[in-house]
Amino acid sequence: MSGQSMDPILKVEHLSMKFGGLVAINDLSLEARRGDITAIIGPNGAGKTTVFNCITGFYKPTGGMLTLSRQNGEKYLLERLPDYLITHKARVARTFQNIRLFSGLTALENLLVAQHNMLMKSSGYTILGLLGLPGYKRASVEATEKARYWLEKINLIDRADDPAGDLPYGAQRRLEIARAMCTDPELLCLDEPAAGLNPRESAELNKLLLDIRDETGTSILLIEHDMAVVMEISDHVVVLEYGTKISDGKPEMVRNDPKVIAAYLGVEDEEIAELIDEVAAPTGADPADIAVARLAKEAVAEIAKEQAVTKGEPKVKPARKTTAAKPVSARKTSARAKKPSGGSK
Numbered sequence: 001m002s003g004q005s006m007d008p009i010l011k012v013e014h015l016s017m018k019f020g021g022l023v024a025i026n027d028l029s030l031e032a033r034r035g036d037i038t039a040i041i042g043p044n045g046a047g048k049t050t051v052f053n054c055i056t057g058f059y060k061p062t063g064g065m066l067t068l069s070r071q072n073g074e075k076y077l078l079e080r081l082p083d084y085l086i087t088h089k090a091r092v093a094r095t096f097q098n099i100r101l102f103s104g105l106t107a108l109e110n111l112l113v114a115q116h117n118m119l120m121k122s123s124g125y126t127i128l129g130l131l132g133l134p135g136y137k138r139a140s141v142e143a144t145e146k147a148r149y150w151l152e153k154i155n156l157i158d159r160a161d162d163p164a165g166d167l168p169y170g171a172q173r174r175l176e177i178a179r180a181m182c183t184d185p186e187l188l189c190l191d192e193p194a195a196g197l198n199p200r201e202s203a204e205l206n207k208l209l210l211d212i213r214d215e216t217g218t219s220i221l222l223i224e225h226d227m228a229v230v231m232e233i234s235d236h237v238v239v240l241e242y243g244t245k246i247s248d249g250k251p252e253m254v255r256n257d258p259k260v261i262a263a264y265l266g267v268e269d270e271e272i273a274e275l276i277d278e279v280a281a282p283t284g285a286d287p288a289d290i291a292v293a294r295l296a297k298e299a300v301a302e303i304a305k306e307q308a309v310t311k312g313e314p315k316v317k318p319a320r321k322t323t324a325a326k327p328v329s330a331r332k333t334s335a336r337a338k339k340p341s342g343g344s345k
């Protein structure tokens with residue numbers, strides 16, 4: 001039940017983000033459709049988290065426009081909003097690469113804290129809540145019901161009263177997603193939700209995300225390195241390299257795109273340039289595409305040959321974190337320098 005409508009919930013237009021002389025995002029445009037799971041993938045340092053940080057207000061972009069269209073017709077220019085309004089007005093929620101739960105609070109309490117704003121509002125921002133105002137009581141019951149609903153959904157209802165820090169890693173990841181869902185987002189941004197999960201936990205995560213999409217209609221924007229997750233659940237995939245979009249489309253199209261294969265295999269620019277010179281484009285096809293395709297094919301064959309002699313090694317997984325070479329089109333926009341502190345991962 002993906003792509004409930006063709007209208008985009010998020011439109012990124014000509015986004016750029018510079019850190020001093022480093023161009024992290026270069027004139028990036030993309031769309032995430034309402035009701036879809038959209039994945040942003042790319043090698044390390046491609047700019048994925050920077051895009052998330054621009055969308056969620058952690059960074060103010062150097063240029064470009066980020067338009068969030070809510071279901072009720074309200075539109076928000078995210079680059080102009082402070083981060084708390086991006087959450088509360090534009091209804092964008094996010095999780096981070098590293099888990100950020102309150103580890104000393106129980107699983108249930110973590111989900112109640114997420115609803116703190118709504119509870120404060122119903123208490124009139126005074127101590128009237130403590131005096132048992134009916135409105136506050138009702139809100140408090142609803143908050144607990146919502147928290148328990150999400151605990152059921154993530155199979156943690158039996159551990160509602162356990163400290164979040166005592167839960168297994170995969171359960172903590174699901175709890176973070178549940179916490180984000182307790183804020184009733186229209187766009188849920190997940191930064192590497194499958195990182196560190198074992199195959200069983202990954203499968204549980206996939207199911208949870210598909211349920212969220214299908215049952216709540218929430219649109220999901222996902223950064224992910226695990227290709228099994230990306231290919232299984234995404235409706236649409238955008239590939240970045242050096243802050244530039246190199247591919248955009250359905251998962252099967254992106255998976256077979258020579259530019260994407262080359263980026264993940266780390267083919268050197270010089271090799272591509274040499275081949276472009278050699279390649280005669282008989283049917284008017286782009287020589288760069290032909291060259292990249294040929295190099296990718298050679299690289300895959302080489303790896304397959306190596307693996308044939310190395311028993312027990314895993315199969316080629318192009319989307320695992322690898323350092324990639326720059327694409328022909330992005331040689332001048334190096335975003336692969338060392339990352340200074342201050343970013344939000």
Ligand SMILES: Nc1ncnc2c1ncn2[C@@H]1O[C@H](COP(=O)(O)OP(=O)(O)OP(=O)(O)O)[C@@H](O)[C@H]1O
Nearest residue numbers: 019024044045046047048049050335337338339343
């Ligand atoms: N706060 C910052 N200050 C300076 N440079 C930054 C900052 N944040 C990110 N960068 C740089 O921007 C580029 C893109 O980084 P980003 O973290 O967005 O990549 P990524 O695709 O999310 O990588 P990964 O897959 O490793 O998480 C990198 O070169 C990084 O060093």
